[in-house]
Each structure stands twice: as C-alpha cells, then as structure tokens.
Amino acid sequence: MDTLDKNERLNQLFQLYGCLLTEKQRDYFVAYYVNDYSFAEIAEDYQVSRNAVFDQLKKASEHLENYEITLKLLEKKQLRMKLIENYLESHDESWILKLREMDDN
Structure with a gap:
C-alpha cells in the first residue's frame, strides 16, 4: 500500500473511529493528516518533541486499525457502497436484497 492509499485509509478510519482516540491523538492526527503539518511544526505547537x-501518531494509527479489525465498520461501509453501485448500474433488485441482508446481520 503506497503512502497516499495509507493516508486515505487512515482518514476514513479516523472519520469512523476518531472519537475513540485521546484528545492529544486526535489533535496530532488532524494536524498531520488533515492540515499537512510536519512533525516539527506539531511538536512546536504543542511544546513536545518530534519523537x-x-x-x-503511530499509536493513533494502530488504534484505528485495531478498531477496524474488531468492528469492521469501514469494510461494511465499502461493501454497502459496492452493492448500491451494482444496483444503480444494473437495476437488478437482488443487489437491494443483499443490502437488506447485511442490515439484518
């Protein structure tokens, strides 16, 4: 997975699970991944070391990935979107039935 894909995935996970991170992790995550600050800029703003x-950020990323392993919200969201796309392309009602089955589980 290249850096761009990794960052996109982390941002998607953050949208789903960001509220489960500590305030400091959320602040650093937004500064780094959303606002594109460097480690040095974040360190200076929060008066901590770059390390x-x-x-x-490493802990936040690990937590986000672990939440996804356990809860699979992103995986389910992506599957729902794929089922909807398939329906819109084909107008085959079986895709809607599969979507409903997902919600029943």
Whole structure:
C-alpha cells in the first residue's frame, strides 16, 4: 500500500473511529493528516518533541486499525457502497436484497 492509499485509509478510519482516540491523538492526527503539518511544526505547537508526535501518531494509527479489525465498520461501509453501485448500474433488485441482508446481520 503506497503512502497516499495509507493516508486515505487512515482518514476514513479516523472519520469512523476518531472519537475513540485521546484528545492529544486526535489533535496530532488532524494536524498531520488533515492540515499537512510536519512533525516539527506539531511538536512546536504543542511544546513536545518530534519523537513524541511520531509516537502518538503511530499509536493513533494502530488504534484505528485495531478498531477496524474488531468492528469492521469501514469494510461494511465499502461493501454497502459496492452493492448500491451494482444496483444503480444494473437495476437488478437482488443487489437491494443483499443490502437488506447485511442490515439484518
């Protein structure tokens, strides 16, 4: 997975699970992944070391991935979107039935 794909995935996971991170992790995540700040800029803003920023971002990423492993919200969202796309392309009602089956589980 290249850096762009990784960052996109992390942003999607953050949208789903960001509220489960600590305030510091959320702040650093937004500064780095959304606002495109460097470790040095974040460290300066929060008066911590660059290594502290790196460690918090690493922990945040690990937590987001672990939440997804457990809850699979992103996976389910992507599957729902694929089923909807398939229906819109084909107008085959079986895709809607599969979508409803997902919601029943």
